[in-house]
Amino acid sequence: MWDYTDKVREYFLNPKNVGALEGANAIGEVGSLACGDALKLFLKIENDRIVDASFQTFGCASAIASSSILTELIKGKTLDEALAVSNKDIAAALGGLPKEKMHCSVMGQEALEAAIRNYRGEPAMPHSHEGRVVCRCFGITDQQIIKAVKENNLTSVEEITNFTKAGGGCADCLEDIGEILRATLAGETGAPQKPLIPDMRPKTVPPQNAPLSNVQRMQRVMSVLDEIIRPRLNQDGGDIELIDIDGKKVLVALRGMCTSCPSSRLTIEGFVQQTLRDQVDPDLTVQEVTS
Amino acid sequence: MSRVIYMDNNATTSVAPEVLDAMLPFLKEQYGNPSSMHTFGGVVGKAVDRARQQVADLLGARVPEEIIFTSCGTESDSTAILAALEAQPEKRHFVTTRVEHPAVLALGQHLEKKGYRVTFLGVDAKGNLNMDELKAALTRDTALVSVMYANNETGVIYPIKEIGNMCRERGILFHTDAVQAVGKIPLDLKNMPIDYLSLSGHKLHAPKGIGALYVRRGAPFRTFLRGGHQERGRRAGTEAVPNIVALGAACALAAKHIDQENTVVKGLRDKLENALLAAVPESIINGDRTHRLPNTTNISFKYVEGEAILLLLDQFGVCASSGSACTSGSLEPSHVLRAMGVPFTFAHGSLRLSLSRYNTEAEVDGVIKTLPGIIERLREISPYRNLADNVAEGEAHH
């Protein structure tokens, strides 16, 4: 059982500022169902000041408590003041978090940043464009890792996992994380460059062996789209719509940020198609419908 | 803590009062060493013999010598698997499943590192094995197959007889981790093609720190803990007499109550499960409901997270478990639910309620009353709440 402070318990049992916010003019979303926690932060901003804030969270007790206390911390602050709130501030306001749960405070800080970017008309998640995905299981980039290391003075790979989740799944990326940690601590500028196409595939369950009926295939495609693909595209301000399933051909349309994204072909082939093949049927092909 | 409603019996159980009574004299007056030459120790040795007989009776073993006392289920698993492999050094292949308890799974991964070829069989969405896949995995090089009798998370029971026969036809040894099955469903090992079977005391109302391994008479065996001649040289270390006596008493009690487990306890479980499914929209049962332990239900609630459910239940004194990432000790949901391909939306919101004969109908009613409100409360906080509504609407348009 986790050793939560009374403050965490209090904000979990009686969270403040729950639910969508009427008149919100900035929304920040981070996390996904696949990752096990997600936060949607609503802000009402007037004259560059946050006059109201609320949240919706899917996650454990510390995720709910972190989200709730964040809304209290930022109410009344100007945007620049709010941007100075770090994940450490969130954890401190709760009287501390178990070290394995620090990623909950990081999620709060990221949602805040995303909401303010949303308000300012900037892309929702800067790092997934600027950085290289290091941990496929949780979609964590080198930039996110470097940020967590610097802001929290992290010195071990284990701490990085506690703060960002990176490395907490299949563990394939641990060596890579260690290298980034070493480089960051040594003060080397920029992350080690590995010119890779960002591989955004989440950790997958292998496809079932039994052949699927058409209806089953369709249901599985729909649920994989809903649960894995859409949340991930949403993080980058994009969306996807299922147009049709014709045998083993899946027709989709990209929406939002994705339509203008020059790498949309990569998104379709590298991410959408690969994820569907991994999860549903290795023979599926995905085609984009442009209209 | 005030009143507790304990529904986490697959994690561990209470020590039955009769079991405590049986073991206490061996913690007090009768502290002799069963190996000693004096009468004081000899009496204790008789108590160990009696316990061995009680365990053998519950399992339906041919002779009590087929039972070796160990310290826990994990030790029994390791002992059996390593014994079978060491006895056939020329064979280098081990077959098990992806849904085993870590006591087997982690050992399998270790063996892989040591150069063994290890096959981890997958399961379908209901948690069942594909028998054709199992058959195809068996080769001349296969030394041992290890498949659990029943799964600790979902309660799914595996076709042990069929698997055992498949192995026997090919001259392959077969081990089953029956830690969750013993005491819950009837066993009759003399008529089963099983070479090794593991059990653990604390899952059937004996204390923690005692297990047993059944080794079929004639099955090859190699010692895991070397030293003294205890357990006929098969497991060294002075016998944990109070625990052994307790395990014997617990097995005798279990034999007496096995019908009750499959009628009364099963009835309570079914009532609980059906009421929750009816009261909470978007909830599903994980695992094949037709081949399942009578005491276990594993139910998933869409769009909420398991640890949050457990902490709210804790407020009402209800003890349960979850396979969510936050409770699995890793950052991913339970390996069992993932092997079954349970969608993430459901996997993170899983709740395991496991009953025992000490649960009452009033307790079941209490959980039926509190749990739906808890789920509703968490869904109100969840950003995916609306997603659920949208999906429903979308379907209506078609």
Ligand SMILES: Cc1ncc(COP(=O)(O)O)c(C=O)c1O
């Ligand atoms: C299926 C199974 N195998 C093995 C074990 C390990 O037993 P023990 O805790 O006695 O080592 C458990 C206990 O959780 C179990 O459920």
Ligand code: FES
């Ligand atoms: S890739 Fe990072 S944990 Fe799997």
